[in-house]
Amino acid sequence: MDLTIAQGIAKAAALLGAGMCMGMGALGPGVGEGFVAGKACEGIARSPENASLITRTMLVGQAVSESTGIYSLVIALLLIFST
Numbered sequence: 567m568d569l570t571i572a573q574g575i576a577k578a579a580a581l582l583g584a585g586m587c588m589g590m591g592a593l594g595p596g597v598g599e600g601f602v603a604g605k606a607c608e609g610i611a612r613s614p615e616n617a618s619l620i621t622r623t624m625l626v627g628q629a630v631s632e633s634t635g636i637y638s639l640v641i642a643l644l645l646i647f648s649t
Contacts (some may be wrong), residue, residue, distance in 0.1 A: 584642035591638020598631040 606624035610617045 580645045580648070585643040587638050587642045587645065591642070592635050593634040595631050599628045602627050602631065 602624055606620050609620045613620070
C-alpha cells in the first residue's frame, strides 16, 4: 500500500473517531442536563420560596454534567489535529 493512501486512511479514521466522540460525548450531558432542569422545575413548582436555592444547585449540577462534554471536545480536537 502506498504511503499517501495509508496517511489518508489514518486521517479519515481520526476524523471519523472525532465525530463519533463528539456525538456520543454530547448525548450524555444533554440527557442529564434535561433531566436535572425538569426536576428543578418540579421542585420550584412544589416549593417556590426555595427557587433561588434550587436554581443555584441545578446550575452547579449542570456545570458538572457538562464537563464530560468538554472532555469529549478536547479528545476530538486532539484526534483532528494530531494527524
